[in-house]
Amino acid sequence: MENQSRTPSPALFLSTVNAYQRTAAIKAAIELDVFTAIGSGVEEATSLAQKCQTSERGMRILCDYLAIAGFLIKEAGGYKLTPDSAMFLVPSSKAYVGSTIEFILSPSITNAFDNLSTAVRQGGTAMSATGTLEPEHPVWVKFAKAMAPAMAMPAQLIAQFLKVDSLKRLKVLDISASHGLFGIAIAQHNPHAEIFAVDWAPVLAVAEENARACGVSERYHTIAGSAFEVDYGKDCDLVLLPNFLHHFDPATCEILLKKIYDALADGGRVVTFEFIPNEDRITPPEAAAFSLTMLATTPSGDAYTFAEYEQMFGNAGFNHSELHLLPNLPQQVVISYK
Structure with missing residues (x-):
């Protein structure tokens, strides 16, 4: 009123x-x-x-x-x-995020909004046929370097939440690893975790440098190439899927998820870290507004609701998924079980 x-x-x-x-x-x-x-x-x-x-x-x-x-x-x-x-x-602060402007304000991102009306008309980016998803697009090296400080805290929170601190062997697949901090955090918490990071070769060079700086390089392995094409191997205990599915339409996401399902050991888990709006798609504002970024920069990406993730994972064969909140972060975690 x-x-x-x-x-x-x-x-x-x-x-x-x-x-x-x-x-x-x-x-x-x-x-x-x-x-x-x-x-x-x-x-x-x-x-x-x-x-x-x-x-x-x-x-x-x-x-x-x-x-x-x-x-x-x-x-x-x-x-x-x-x-x-x-x-x-x-x-000097461990939580410093100022470096993110190198990615968020890079021309590869800001130029995508110059023709937003065209993107709205056609339902996807007006930059090119693939937008920022062009193979080995240089913006992702910039992303890996610029966003690492901002992702250090979420990576540690997820590792703590998953309770991976044990002497148990853990084979971890980190898809679209970027800076590598999510996989690195798991390796820091579990001295027997072996990390297999998937991304384009120039991006993985950034992740390898971070792994060396964090003292886990001997257990940090790389798989260069497209996440849709490379061989993941078998019997993975844990798959990390941070900030990746939002780039694609649901059908494409399900293709990837079926590939991940086949690489998981029985009882294995997938951890998805994403902006996840409520069903009304306008709350919470930080997560819901991310859809506009996907409209401007990708052909068909979106910020998906938990119900949509449940359906995608279910269609790919997963038993069930759970939604979890992380404190003081706009992103949420979905854990899906084989």
């Missing part, structure tokens, strides 16, 4: 058409390392300008805008970080 009775306003429209300015401001702040400077105690516009090598006027206006947007707090003595900015936007 409250929304129906309020006076109509163009505020939402104006804030939406100007939203590109918020994107530009946060990108500039990350590139200029403003959050590091403020976190180290440099808080006034004058000293921040010196530290970040900018004009004083430019720094004042940028920081004021960031305070308006909620990234900074402005006080009499200058600017301070919000708790969120301190945790996620200072590079």
